[in-house]
Amino acid sequence: MSEQVSKRPIMNKTAPNRSTGIINGECSNILNWDDVRYSWAYPKYKKMLANFWTPFEINMSQDIKQFSNLTDIEQDAFLKIIGLLALLDSIQTDYAGKVADYITDSSLSALMIILAQQEVVHNHSYSYVLSSLVPQSKQEEVFEFWRTEPILEERNEFVTNGYKDFAEEPTVLNLLKSIVYDVVLEGLFFYSGFAFFYHLARNQKMVATSTMINYINRDEQIHVDLFVKIFKEVLNENPEYNNEELAKFVEDTMKEAAKLEIEWARHIIGNKIDGIFLQDVEDYIKFYANVRANQLGFERPFEGHRSNPLRWIVAYEDVDLGKSDFFEQKSRQYVKVNNLDNGFDDL
Numbered sequence: 001m002s003e004q005v006s007k008r009p010i011m012n013k014t015a016p017n018r019s020t021g022i023i024n025g026e027c028s029n030i031l032n033w034d035d036v037r038y039s040w041a042y043p044k045y046k047k048m049l050a051n052f053w054t055p056f057e058i059n060m061s062q063d064i065k066q067f068s069n070l071t072d073i074e075q076d077a078f079l080k081i082i083g084l085l086a087l088l089d090s091i092q093t094d095y096a097g098k099v100a101d102y103i104t105d106s107s108l109s110a111l112m113i114i115l116a117q118q119e120v121v122h123n124h125s126y127s128y129v130l131s132s133l134v135p136q137s138k139q140e141e142v143f144e145f146w147r148t149e150p151i152l153e154e155r156n157e158f159v160t161n162g163y164k165d166f167a168e169e170p171t172v173l174n175l176l177k178s179i180v181y182d183v184v185l186e187g188l189f190f191y192s193g194f195a196f197f198y199h200l201a202r203n204q205k206m207v208a209t210s211t212m213i214n215y216i217n218r219d220e221q222i223h224v225d226l227f228v229k230i231f232k233e234v235l236n237e238n239p240e241y242n243n244e245e246l247a248k249f250v251e252d253t254m255k256e257a258a259k260l261e262i263e264w265a266r267h268i269i270g271n272k273i274d275g276i277f278l279q280d281v282e283d284y285i286k287f288y289a290n291v292r293a294n295q296l297g298f299e300r301p302f303e304g305h306r307s308n309p310l311r312w313i314v315a316y317e318d319v320d321l322g323k324s325d326f327f328e329q330k331s332r333q334y335v336k337v338n339n340l341d342n343g344f345d346d347l
Contacts, residue, residue: 002171002172002241003238005024005102005170005171005172007101008029008101008102008103008109009029011029011030012028012029015028015029017030017031017032017035018037019036019037019104019105019106019107021104021237022103022230022237023102023103023104023172023175023238024104027104027105029109030106033107036106036107037107038229040229041108041111044111044226044229045107045110045114048114048115048118051215051219051222053121055121055124055128055212058128058208058212060128060208062207063129063132063207063208063209064132066205066206070200070205070206073272073273078200078206078209079138079142079145080149081193081196082129083145084152085126085190086142086143087146087152087156088156088159088185088190089119089122089123090119090123091156091160092115092119092122092186093119093120095163095182096115098163098166099179099230100112102170102175103230108230111226112226122219125215128212129209130142151263151264151267152264158184158257158260162180165178172241173241173246175234176234176235177249177253182227183227183292184254184257184292186224186227187220187224187291187292188261188289189257189261190216190217191261192269192281192284192285194217194316194317195269195276195284195310196268196273197209198210198213198214198316201316202316203275214316214317217316232296232297247298247299250293250298251293254289254292257289258301261285262285265278265281266278280310281310284309284310284313286305287305287306287307287309289302289305290302290305290306
């Protein structure tokens with residue numbers, strides 16, 4: 001039987017400011033960044049703030065001109081992937097808040113709130129893209145895809161049921177399992193979609209959208225790392241849960257997640273998009289399933305698949321690219337905007 005996880009009180013006068021534990025610990029809930037339990041928390045805070053961005057920065061004028069020139073297959077994939085991403089990031093906002101309630105460390109709770117805010121920005125970015133490219137009626141249709149696409153329903157429930165278990169029964173084990181599902185969502189379920197947008201940019205199509213996707217990709221990498229750190233701290237402070245049962249759960253979950261993402265890639269990309277080879281995408285998904293399992297501290301679920309088969313994609317998903325260097329890349333140049341017009345004045 002797994003131990004229950006207690007919610008963090010709004011204030012605890014008898015507890016120290018520096019928390020005594022990541023869950024079920026004591027903490028006054030007063031945040032002093034010079035007196036925190038986890039040495040990695042403040043650097044992570046600075047990194048998350050440094051990466052702040054908004055959709056309004058990105059001028060969509062070139063993408064507006066190009067969208068109608070995409071093939072019907074490319075347009076369909078573009079809109080369906082945007083619809084999927086909007087659903088996943090909507091879920092993440094809520095999940096991050098729920099986890100924050102049970103973290104008995106004020107610094108990590110603060111990081112979770114920043115993470116949730118970034119997910120709101122991600123979700124807004126999809127609206128921003130769609131409002132630039134398609135009529136309101138089509139935008140509303142895209143935000144309903146999650147209800148009407150059977151293949152999406154299966155993969156979405158895979159994650160949301162794991163989140164639901166923790167929300168309804170907040171135990172240590174359910175928290176750990178929910179974090180594995182989070183790593184699946186932020187570190188694997190986006191990736192065939194990301195590959196599609198980067199492929200368009202590689203061919204000088206929809207560069208502004210792919211740039212926004214890069215910002216989202218960069219944030220998601222940081223989010224995965226944050227949840228991985230929380231996962232490992234929970235296990236470090238509750239070592240009895242670091243057992244064969246959990247290892248088997250991680251392996252099975254990553255295998256199933258990869259299967260679902262591959263099914264989605266076959267459906268949305270298949271052999272329909274010139275220049276993207278489905279086998280490479282499938283290998284790419286298995287590669288990232290191995291990366292995520294290894295990050296969590298467990299064996300890689302797929303034999304081999306130790307290197308990225310989509311070598312060209314590294315330039316697009318590189319999370320270390322600063323904004324200055326990023327804008328200087330010839331294949332991804334565009335003009336920033338500082339108003340709310342999405343670049344419409346440039347049409």
